[in-house]
Amino acid sequence: MFSLQTIFGKGDKFYGLLEASAAASRESTRALVELLGTPAAQRSLEKFKLARQREKDLAAQISQELVNTFVTALEREDIDELSGALYKIPKIVEKFAERYTFAAERLGEVDFRSRAAMLEQASEVIEQMVGLLRKGMNIDTSKALNDQLQAIEAEADRLILELYRETYARETDPMRYLILKDLFELLEKAIDRCRDAGNVVHQIVLKNS
DSSP states (O other): OOHHHHHHHHHTTHHHHHHHHHHHHHHHHHHHHHHHSOOGGGGHHHHHHHHHHHHHHHHHHHHHHHHHSSSOOOOOOHHHHHHHHHHHHHHHHHHHHHHHHHHHHHHTOOOOOHHHHHHHHHHHHHHHHHHHHGOOOOOOHHHHHHHHHHHHHHHHHHHHHHHHHHHHHHOHHHHHHHHHHHHHHHHHHHHHHHHHHHHHHHHHHHHHH
């Protein structure tokens, strides 16, 4: 005979899976900051591949658990949406890292580090927000963190806009221009995916408070 506590306890596993997924996203952004500060000869994509594979495995596990679990701690649609939002972060970060590594010799003095640092900050806030779900979903705390995330995104957008402005004004090599534009867009997209994940978490908090 199963008690309600046992049933709900099985649903609680999603907190841990989502927290692990947020941690994998943060690991990928931290790896990017490290990559951008590493000499070309020592750069490796291994950390990105590991973070991406971990995120992929967690997303698959979450999908399977949604099928197998009768009662979930959060609504199934919310779990699936948040898992999908978190999955996209390391996917885009890995793509940026790959293209940056391939094209680094053509990029010259363009410095992505300050922008990547903003991305890492955003992923750290996401990790905090996902951790909130297990702790009672306080609206004020969630809003404060989401506001912090929006502020990081706004500042990151401003910094990326500066890169665009400088490239438009000075770049004369068409191929280098296209490479830079591609990298700018990927970095901006990664930060936007952090924002999307934060919005999903905040909506879950609002719904369950």
